[in-house]
Amino acid sequence: MAEVRPDEISAILRKQLSGFESETDIYDVGTVLQVGDGIARVYGLSKVMMSELVEFPNDVFGMVLNLDEDSVGCVLFGESTKIKEGDTVKRTKRVASMPVGESMLGRVITPLGVPVDGKGAISSEKFLPIERKALGVIQRQPVKEPLQTGITAIDAMIPIGRGQRELIIGDRQTGKTAVAVDTIINQKYTHTEEAKELGIKPVYCIYVAVGQKSSTVAQVVAKLQEHDAMEYTTVIAATANEPTPLQFIAPYAGATLGEFFRDNGKHALVVYDDLSKQAVAYRELSLLLRRPPGREAYPGDVFYLHSRLLERASKLSEEMGGGSLTALPIIETQQGDVSAYIPTNVISITDGQIYLESNLFNAGVRPAINVGISVSRVGGNAQIKAMKKVAGSLKLDLAQYRELEAFAKFGSDLDKATQKTLAKGARLVELLKQGQYAPVPVERQVVSIYLGTNGYLDNIAVHDVKRFEKEILEFIEVKNNKIFEAIKKEKQLSDSVIADIKKAADEFLAVFK
Amino acid sequence: MNESKVSNRYANSLLSSASEEGKLDSIAKDMELIYSTIKANSSLGKALSSPIVRSQIKVSILEEIFKKKVSKETMDFLKFVVEKNREDLLENIAKKFLDLRDQKLGVVNVDVRSAVELSETQKKKLRENFEKLLNKKVRFSFVIDESVIGGFIAKAGDTVYDASLSHQLEILKKQFLKGGASLN
Numbered sequence: 001m002a003e004v005r006p007d008e009i010s011a012i013l014r015k016q017l018s019g020f021e022s023e024t025d026i027y028d029v030g031t032v033l034q035v036g037d038g039i040a041r042v043y044g045l046s047k048v049m050m051s052e053l054v055e056f057p058n059d060v061f062g063m064v065l066n067l068d069e070d071s072v073g074c075v076l077f078g079e080s081t082k083i084k085e086g087d088t089v090k091r092t093k094r095v096a097s098m099p100v101g102e103s104m105l106g107r108v109i110t111p112l113g114v115p116v117d118g119k120g121a122i123s124s125e126k127f128l129p130i131e132r133k134a135l136g137v138i139q140r141q142p143v144k145e146p147l148q149t150g151i152t153a154i155d156a157m158i159p160i161g162r163g164q165r166e167l168i169i170g171d172r173q174t175g176k177t178a179v180a181v182d183t184i185i186n187q188k189y190t191h192t193e194e195a196k197e198l199g200i201k202p203v204y205c206i207y208v209a210v211g212q213k214s215s216t217v218a219q220v221v222a223k224l225q226e227h228d229a230m231e232y233t234t235v236i237a238a239t240a241n242e243p244t245p246l247q248f249i250a251p252y253a254g255a256t257l258g259e260f261f262r263d264n265g266k267h268a269l270v271v272y273d274d275l276s277k278q279a280v281a282y283r284e285l286s287l288l289l290r291r292p293p294g295r296e297a298y299p300g301d302v303f304y305l306h307s308r309l310l311e312r313a314s315k316l317s318e319e320m321g322g323g324s325l326t327a328l329p330i331i332e333t334q335q336g337d338v339s340a341y342i343p344t345n346v347i348s349i350t351d352g353q354i355y356l357e358s359n360l361f362n363a364g365v366r367p368a369i370n371v372g373i374s375v376s377r378v379g380g381n382a383q384i385k386a387m388k389k390v391a392g393s394l395k396l397d398l399a400q401y402r403e404l405e406a407f408a409k410f411g412s413d414l415d416k417a418t419q420k421t422l423a424k425g426a427r428l429v430e431l432l433k434q435g436q437y438a439p440v441p442v443e444r445q446v447v448s449i450y451l452g453t454n455g456y457l458d459n460i461a462v463h464d465v466k467r468f469e470k471e472i473l474e475f476i477e478v479k480n481n482k483i484f485e486a487i488k489k490e491k492q493l494s495d496s497v498i499a500d501i502k503k504a505a506d507e508f509l510a511v512f513k
Numbered sequence: 514m515n516e517s518k519v520s521n522r523y524a525n526s527l528l529s530s531a532s533e534e535g536k537l538d539s540i541a542k543d544m545e546l547i548y549s550t551i552k553a554n555s556s557l558g559k560a561l562s563s564p565i566v567r568s569q570i571k572v573s574i575l576e577e578i579f580k581k582k583v584s585k586e587t588m589d590f591l592k593f594v595v596e597k598n599r600e601d602l603l604e605n606i607a608k609k610f611l612d613l614r615d616q617k618l619g620v621v622n623v624d625v626r627s628a629v630e631l632s633e634t635q636k637k638k639l640r641e642n643f644e645k646l647l648n649k650k651v652r653f654s655f656v657i658d659e660s661v662i663g664g665f666i667a668k669a670g671d672t673v674y675d676a677s678l679s680h681q682l683e684i685l686k687k688q689f690l691k692g693g694a695s696l697n
Contacts, residue, residue, distance in 0.1 A: 024676040025684070027666075044671045070517045 026134035028091040029500040032056070035083050038243050039288045042072045042089050051131055054099075058082040061112075062089070063096045063245060066289050079114065095131070098253050099124040105204065108221055108235040111246050111253035116237060117221075128260060130252045134311035134392035141317045143351075146382040147203065147269065147326050150186030150439020151179060151367055153432040156391040157398075157450055158354055158374045161382030162203070162267050163315025167346055169331045169338065170356030174368050176330045178436050179354065180207070181220060181269040183328065185227045186439035187269065198488060202328075204261045205233040206270045208254035211247050211277030212471060214239045227437060247281035255312045258325045262314070267322030270313070274330035275306060279342045290373050296341045301347050310349050312354040352376035366433060369396075371444040372402055385492035386446045393453040394428065401425020420458075427457040430465040444473055447501060450493070456505050460512075472508045480504045517609075524609035527590055528617070536586060543587040547579065547606035562601035571595050596620045613637050620650045626658040626677075627665040643669070 030044030037456055040062060045054065054062045054074055060082050066073025076083070097505040098113040101124035107464075111130070115122050143161030160166045168176045187203040189195055195202070209217045215236050224230045234257060238250035251272045261268035274280070286299035296301050297315065306329075313327035333345050336357065349352055352375045361368035383391070400421050407414060408422050431452045434440065442447075448469050451457060460468050476483055483504065486497050531540040551558050560566055560574060575591050583591075594600055615622065623643055626629070631639070637651065644653045647669060658666075663678035 024674055025680060027673050028671045029673050029674065030671060046671045 019493040030054075030072065030089045032083060032085055032087045032089060034459055035076075035080055035085065036120075037288050038245060039285070040074045040076055040080070040083060040089075042074055043070065044074050045089060048072055048091055049095060051095050053092045053094060055092055056083050057087050058385055061092075063249070065285070075243075075248075075289075077243060077245055079243075080116060080192060082412050094127075095129045097127045097129045098248065098256055100126050100257050104234045104257060105232055105235070106230050108217075108237055108427075109248040110242070111236055111238050113253075120468075125283050126260070128256050130249055130256050131308075132256060132259065132312065133318070134308065135314050139317055140314050141322075143315050143324075143378045143382050145201075145324070147183075148186055148189070148442050149179070150441070151182055151369075151441055152434060152445045152448065153367060153369050153371060154179070154354060155383075155442060155445055156387060156432075157371050157395055158352065158369070158376040158389070159379035159383040159391075160326065160328075160376060161315075161379045162326050163313060164352075164376070164378055164382075165310045165313045165327040165329065165350040166376060166379070167329050167331060167350040167353040168356070169333060169343060169347070169353050170368070171333055171336055171358045172357035174358050174361050175366060175436075176332070177220065177273055179356070179367055179369075180273060180328050180330060181223060182437060184224065184233055184269065184271065185229045185334050185437060188227065188229055188230065189441065190267075191232055193263075201267050202232065203267045203269050204258075205229070206236060206257050206268065207256045208236045208238075208250050208270065208272050210238050210250050210274060211240050211270065211281060212237075212273065212485075214241065223437065242506060244281045244284050247278060250277065251278055251309050255309060255325070256337055258327075259312060262316060262323035262325040263321070265316075265323045267324045267326075269326045269328065272309075272327065272329040273345060274332050275309075276332045276342050279305065292297075298341060302342070306342075306346055307349050309484055310346075316439050317335075351378045364433070365429060366436075369432075371398055371432075383444065386487050386490075387442060387449075389493050390446055390449040390453060392451050397421075397428055397453055401428070402425050424452075424455070424458060426462050427460070427465050428452050430462050431457065431469060433466065441484075443484040446487055446493065447473065447476065447483065450498075450501055451505055456509065468512060471512065472505065473507045476501075476504050479507075516602060516605060519599060520605035520609045523594065523599065523602070523606045524613055527606075527610055528613050531586070532617075534586070536584065537614065539584050539586055543579075543583040544607045544610045546582060546588075548589075548611065548642065550578065551604045551607070558604060561603060566620070568595055568600075571600055596697065600631060615652075618650070620652055621647055621669050622652050623667050623669045624654050624656065625665050625667045626661055627654045628656060628657070628659050628661045628663055628678075631655060631665070639665075639667070643667070 009015055028045060028047055029241050030042040032040050033043050034041040040056070048054065048064050048067070050064060050067060052064050054064060056062055056076070060076055060078035061075035062076045064072055064074050083294065099122065103122050103124050106117055107119065107122060109122070113122070140332065143163045145162045147160045147162045147164070149155055149160060154160065168179055178328055184205045184207060187205055190200050192201045207220065209220070217239055221230065221235055224233055236250055236254050236257070238247040254270045254272065255264050258268040258270045278474070279298060282302065283298050287293060287297065291299045310327055310329060313325045315324045316322055329346060329350065331343050333340065338344070355370045355374045356368045357370045360370060380388070401424070404422055405416055405425070407418065414422070433449060451472065457465055457468065480500060483497055483500050487493065527540070531537045558605045561571060572592055572595050575595065576588070579591065580588060594603060594606065625639065636655070640651055640653065661677045661679055666680070667674040682693045
């Protein structure tokens with residue numbers, strides 16, 4: 001075994017020491033008056049800034065949230081048991097910030113940028129404050145590029161554009177996270193060479209887990225890895241066992257990382273899963289800081305909590321580089337009550353919502369999207385022309401179906417026209433069902449919907465619809481792949497393509513059993 | 514929270530009336546005495562803040578302690594405070610008064626901690642440098658603290674001027690640890 005000589009060690013030590021300068025260190029301090037429940041009241045720190053990071057003993061950091069007349073209220077990012085009354089608190093002279101950069105991709109980090117996936121330190125030189133002001137009117141432009149979720153029902157009827165804020169809302173166990181995770185997985189396509197040729201820019205994804213079980217987060221990460229989606233994704237985890245302040249700042253940290261991509265002319269997607277837990281965390285902090293409670297005991301500024309976060313989603317103007325930050329906030333409702341405080345707030349802030357219902361979910365309609373009350377206020381401009389063309393009649397057919405749905409049980413007593421509408425509606429609902437982790441490319445979505453709305457499914461049994469769809473798409477891919485290529489390239493449904501689809505469908509119907 | 518507001522108000526009015534009458538120095542000396550007495554004798558503070566002890570008794574206690582040592586104006590002020598049932602804040606008021614006086618006169622208190630007793634020339638040099646740095650008159654209080662190891666730690670208000678060996682070692686330790694392997 002090789003020996004280490006003492007003089008070698010002293011040489012290394014000398015080298016390390018050579019850069020060390022001894023100077024008088026000047027810093028501002030305060031004294032802990034009271035500590036508990038993740039909150040510390042500090043006397044002194046007279047020049048401290050709002051939301052500045054302060055350093056407690058034992059490497060615990062805190063953030064200033066209250067500037068009172070003769071004390072400062074701090075929230076702690078570490079264990080409050082490590083701090084005692086009379087401890088010295090130091091200013092760091094920088095507001096709470098996190099490291100950003102491309103090196104964050106593929107990693108699982110805490111809201112302060114510390115990796116928790118055991119893959120070693122992250123090297124990034126750039127720090128950005130966690131709380132940043134949203135951009136003004138001049139720097140923005142309307143949403144115009146589509147963000148394909150890969151979920152047919154959403155891409156057809158509730159389209160999402162890059163830079164939009166689309167709320168995903170529903171009870172527990174209705175597949176909210178599944179919609180978000182599928183969307184992330186579907187962005188894999190945007191990172192391929194093919195997408196580059198077609199002028200589709202890559203979308204970097206950030207998944208922010210607030211107050212969730214660590215096991216759930218691990219499961220999401222595993223699923224993303226399984227589908228090679230972690231390469232362009234960062235997971236920011238503030239799980240249920242983390243201190244409340246971290247859960248409160250986690251979404252802002254996600255927005256900061258997303259803004260880094262946006263400001264560099266790239267496109268980013270942030271999923272906030274979920275904001276109701278963040279509101280609960282903020283309520284806890286506010287009550288401990290003795291801010292007066294309001295409705296449902298939330299503090300008065302809980303609207304601002306979410307509005308300032310979601311305002312940071314934006315599509316930049318061309319002069320600013322044309323980047324975008326799309327936000328998919330998730331809200332969990334209790335027993336379908338969307339008129340509770342937090343759901344109404346977030347609904348009013350976002351550019352539309354995807355409403356998931358537990359009875360649809362239990363009836364086997366998955367994704368359990370209620371297309372009747374789900375809307376997208378701006379995404380329509382971002383849809384490709386081909387999709388716009390077929391989605392119009394899909395929406396109409398489904399609306400008519402819903403109107404008559406209640407009569408479905410009368411069966412053959414109904415007149416021919418009603419029966420026909422019902423039959424078509426049932427087949428379209430079946431067509432929009434989709435498995436998890438199985439996003440569908442837009443050109444296939446267009447063909448499926450075209451077939452559904454133009455009566456090609458009418459003579460097929462409802463339970464065969466999915467099989468028919470799968471087989472005809474395979475048939476087209478093998479025999480007539482130029483249909484898909486044409487939709488992908490031209491982004492519209494020209495008459496010649498329609499004729500091709502018709503021809504292929506007739507051919508296939510003749511052999512389908 | 515309210516307490517500090519109240520003590521501030523009493524201290525402020527005492528300060529302005531004292532400076533109006535030109536008796537700031539004598540009253541300030543009295544307040545220093547009162548502050549140190551209450552601080553050193555917790556039983557006095559307890560008696561003053563106790564709601565069971567009647568006001569007359571509190572006044573006579575204060576009279577007996579301070580009558581011969583403080584000026585008439587200060588004694589009147591003490592009585593006034595007791596009359597208004599704010600005697601429990603007396604310590605705070607005295608402290609606030611001294612702070613406000615320092616602010617008014619442009620004096621800063623600097624606490625210096627060092628491992629060994631500083632020599633007179635060192636103290637003089639410190640004074641010169643701090644007065645130049647803070648642009649104010651400096652009142653020093655020196656404390657000997659062996660944990661400083663070497664150098665000194667000076668605290669002016671909330672700002673610490675740390676030129677101690679212990680702090681340098683702390684920084685050095687951090688610097689060594691920074692490059693090291695961590696669990697994550």
